[in-house]
Amino acid sequence: MSKIDEAVFAEDAASYVPVFQRYQIVLDHGKGAYLWDVDGKSYLDFLGGIAVNVLGHDDPELVWAVTEQAHKMIHCSNLYYTQAQADAAARLVELSGLGKAFFGNSGAEANEGAIKIARKWATRQNPNKVKIITARMSFHGRTYATLTATGQPHYQEGLGPVPGGFTYVDFNDIDELARTIDDETCAVMLETIQGEGGVFTPAGDYLKKVRALCDQHHALLILDEIQAGIGRSGTFFAYENYGIKPDIVTLAKGLAGGVPIGAFVVTDEVAQAFGPGDHGTTFGGNPLACAAANVVLRRVPEPAFLQHVRTVGAYFKTGLEKLQQKYPQLIRDVRGQGLILGAELTIPGRDIVNAALAQGVIINCTVGKVLRFIPPLIITEEQVDEVLKVLDEVLSKY
Numbered sequence: 001m002s003k004i005d006e007a008v009f010a011e012d013a014a015s016y017v018p019v020f021q022r023y024q025i026v027l028d029h030g031k032g033a034y035l036w037d038v039d040g041k042s043y044l045d046f047l048g049g050i051a052v053n054v055l056g057h058d059d060p061e062l063v064w065a066v067t068e069q070a071h072k073m074i075h076c077s078n079l080y081y082t083q084a085q086a087d088a089a090a091r092l093v094e095l096s097g098l099g100k101a102f103f104g105n106s107g108a109e110a111n112e113g114a115i116k117i118a119r120k121w122a123t124r125q126n127p128n129k130v131k132i133i134t135a136r137m138s139f140h141g142r143t144y145a146t147l148t149a150t151g152q153p154h155y156q157e158g159l160g161p162v163p164g165g166f167t168y169v170d171f172n173d174i175d176e177l178a179r180t181i182d183d184e185t186c187a188v189m190l191e192t193i194q195g196e197g198g199v200f201t202p203a204g205d206y207l208k209k210v211r212a213l214c215d216q217h218h219a220l221l222i223l224d225e226i227q228a229g230i231g232r233s234g235t236f237f238a239y240e241n242y243g244i245k246p247d248i249v250t251l252a253k254g255l256a257g258g259v260p261i262g263a264f265v266v267t268d269e270v271a272q273a274f275g276p277g278d279h280g281t282t283f284g285g286n287p288l289a290c291a292a293a294n295v296v297l298r299r300v301p302e303p304a305f306l307q308h309v310r311t312v313g314a315y316f317k318t319g320l321e322k323l324q325q326k327y328p329q330l331i332r333d334v335r336g337q338g339l340i341l342g343a344e345l346t347i348p349g350r351d352i353v354n355a356a357l358a359q360g361v362i363i364n365c366t367v368g369k370v371l372r373f374i375p376p377l378i379i380t381e382e383q384v385d386e387v388l389k390v391l392d393e394v395l396s397k398y
């Protein structure tokens, strides 16, 4: 630990609300899939700022777009039009095949807006149509509505009363959903691929059956692709893998490559539920964030870019499966799709993460025992090999 580290740790301990269990490094700058700390040590970044830095660090085109837009105008107000915002919304509509987009500043805000517009749409038909069904082990954010949507009780502890009308079912259990959904259900809200809950993909035709149940009960299907969207699964939207379309999709994390942004995209029919004054934001969709988003929205949907995600993702997953064969007593399961991959351990993951960090590899662990890999989408097979080699070394000590 250097003098700079010690000073920053002390300053943080004295001044920052202690909600983050941080790793003991102070990061300074990055390039591509690498980060450097203040003491000049390099790290291969297989977390990507939690699925945010999709183009890696210091991407020339992204940096240029942000720099140029900052010179022109960082912010105006949603009382006026900007080219950057209109372009970003048009592109999201084009890519999704849905009707209208709205921009906020984060994932939670995107989901909050989606929940609001769903309730507005549903209660116009029937004032009791307010029930929102979400999945256990889901994660939807930390505002009051989204932490209530989040199907993990510990996120709600000590924070009540929380908003009413939320009910939970097991992800991938279509029978439980069939028993729970009814004509007073406003929406079913799911992550297309569960991220924080431990990397769970929808099994078989689960999402098709969810879609059918929603249609049968005239309920909206809201898919939270804040983590799994923006090319991460190997298609631009993760739902494209499962042959369905939601009524509302929410995005954030990778959408502007690291500049804060969130979005919900809805069908034209649902969009009509909101009129002037029904929703709003000061910062959301400002030209700086949208200029960054427009770079991501041009580059990531390119067929060659998505093909790269599928190829390197499959290569990585095969490597993790080989590690599982080598260490069956340590790795219980390998799962995921594209570049959202998980390795479920039989032991706590934090020590593994710390050991990898000491060897210059940044990875992450969720729900205590699932190593989760959500790297920049530009990683190479050589970088995958490097991470697999470090994991092998770390696991061999157990």
Ligand SMILES: *Cc1c(COP(=O)(O)O)cnc(C)c1O
Pocket (backbone or CB within 6 Å): 105, 106, 107, 108, 109, 111, 139, 140, 141, 142, 191, 195, 196, 224, 225, 226, 227, 228, 252, 253
């Ligand atoms: C990260 C995340 C959120 C919350 O996003 P914030 O930007 O932290 O508010 C919501 N849903 C999913 C699936 C996420 O991964």
